Amino acid sequence: MTDENATPEEDFAREEGLIVDDETPEQAIARLQAEVERWRDQALRAVADAENTKRRVERELNDGKAFAITRFARDLFGVADNLSRAVAVTPAEDADPAFKNLLVGVQMTEKELVAAFERNGLKRLHPLPGDKFDPNLHQAMSEQPAPEGVAPGAVVQTMQTGYELFGRILRPAMVIVAAKGAAAPAGGGQGGGETTAAQGASAYAKTQAAGQREH
Numbered sequence: 001m002t003d004e005n006a007t008p009e010e011d012f013a014r015e016e017g018l019i020v021d022d023e024t025p026e027q028a029i030a031r032l033q034a035e036v037e038r039w040r041d042q043a044l045r046a047v048a049d050a051e052n053t054k055r056r057v058e059r060e061l062n063d064g065k066a067f068a069i070t071r072f073a074r075d076l077f078g079v080a081d082n083l084s085r086a087v088a089v090t091p092a093e094d095a096d097p098a099f100k101n102l103l104v105g106v107q108m109t110e111k112e113l114v115a116a117f118e119r120n121g122l123k124r125l126h127p128l129p130g131d132k133f134d135p136n137l138h139q140a141m142s143e144q145p146a147p148e149g150v151a152p153g154a155v156v157q158t159m160q161t162g163y164e165l166f167g168r169i170l171r172p173a174m175v176i177v178a179a180k181g182a183a184a185p186a187g188g189g190q191g192g193g194e195t196t197a198a199q200g201a202s203a204y205a206k207t208q209a210a211g212q213r214e215h
Contacts, residue, residue: 065121066166073122074170076113077163083110084161117163125162125173127155137162139172146178153180 086106114124125137130150133140141159146152155175162173 062166066168069120069122070165070170073117073120073163073165076117077171080110080113080117081160083113121166122170123164125164125169126158127173127175128158129154129156131155133175133177137164137169137172138175140177141174143177143179150178152178154178 083106087103087110090103090106117124127133127138129147131154133153133155138155139162144156146154147156150156154177156178157176158173159176160171160174163170
């Protein structure tokens with residue numbers, strides 16, 4: 001119903017449902033409050049949908065990046081392992097200058113490779129002696145009596161560095177774990193620990209061979 005004396009603004013408000021004839025002020029307030037709440041709910045839903053879309057896109061981008069470099073990264077793990085072993089077993093003392101320069105070059109190459117891994121989201125997993133063993137990140141190759149300062153069940157030695165890419169484990173760190181309820185014997189009782197470590201090395205070698213066959 002149109003009021004002949006109504007202003008254009010009042011006519012527009014009636015068309016939009018903002019004014020209803022024969023409605024008390026209390027009814028109008030209640031109706032408008034319900035309308036505000038409806039629009040507020042729609043706005044919150046739109047914000048939530050946008051946030052979910054953003055998270056899904058970020059996850060898909062990360063998955064795409066991970067898929068793109070996973071195979072390439074795994075091919076470089078062996079290179080990183082060999083560089084690390086070369087640095088670890090090469091004595092720097094009492095070496096001639098030419099050999100020292102070669103060692104520095106190997107160290108710099110290893111450092112640059114690790115930096116390249118990190119720039120592409122690849123995180124090294126290399127627990128130190130005494131660190132807590134995490135079955136989600138580490139693979140126990142063997143156990144040996146806990147040496148002094150290492151709690152039972154903790155990591156004794158890392159035999160091979162692991163790698164994680166955007167939260168996905170590409171290769172767990174292979175470690176020796178301190179046996180629970182056993183301490184390292186004093187004096188000449190080191191033989192048992194050496195035997196266990198040797199068993200771990202054997203298991204590690206088998207794992208390496210299996211990895212080579214998979215490639």
